Amino acid sequence: MTQSSYQNVIHTWKRISLVEEDLLLPNGQPITHTTIAHPGAAVILPITDNGDIVFINQYRPSLKKWLLELPAGTLEDNEPIEQCASRELEEETGYSAETLYPLGQVTPLAGFCDEIQYLFVAKKLSKTARYLCDDDEIIEVIHLPLAQVEQMIINGEITDAKSIACLSKAKLCGYI
Structure with missing residues (x-):
């Protein structure tokens, strides 16, 4: 200790x-x-009724490029993790989920950051209003079939670690 x-x-x-x-x-x-x-974050794997994955293509100023990733966001003060996942899903994609399945957590940068990312699968999606809260968020919503997502990971077109971890965990747990 x-x-x-x-x-x-x-x-x-x-x-x-x-x-x-x-x-x-x-x-x-x-x-x-x-x-x-870091207060922690929720990462959400939204799956449509036809099995497509809802991704966001977000401009990341730190990298100065667009990054294809799952919706995610930082916990607010004293915010329950599930509430953060629901809020971020709606803010970034314009969907709400009837069901959120927790997948556990990952520690993405343990060498220099104490962030914990809490992973969720979101199913039974309903379209809502989309509203972005941060001034630096430029986001496009994209639906992709799982086979294409997996090929994009293999080809290096999807490189976001939290997205790859959440997809892997969901597949290992039988959600996709």
Whole structure:
């Protein structure tokens, strides 16, 4: 177990912070470690009644390019995980889901970030109003058959790790 004796918030943006702290590792080694503190996120795999997967094609300013990915978003303060998944699904795709199946969680960047991503499958979708909340969100909604999605992963056209992890988990659990 690690112990922290010093913590300094270097920078905060939206709900994410860059934190430096002195830690004592389990082997007794003292270190100063910098972590991106993140409240967590929900990743949603929306499946239409005909079996298509609802993806978003989102412009990512950090990469300066478009990224094909599943809808996802950061937890608000004290927001239940399922509520975050429902909210983000509707905001980004214009769909609500009658049923959300939890798939567990992944830790995408454990070397320098404490984010946990909670994975969901969304079924029995209904069209609603789509509303984007963030100024930096430019999103196109795209429906793709599973076979095409798998080929796009193989070909390197889908590279988003959270999307590939959620699809893999859903397939292993028998949802797709």
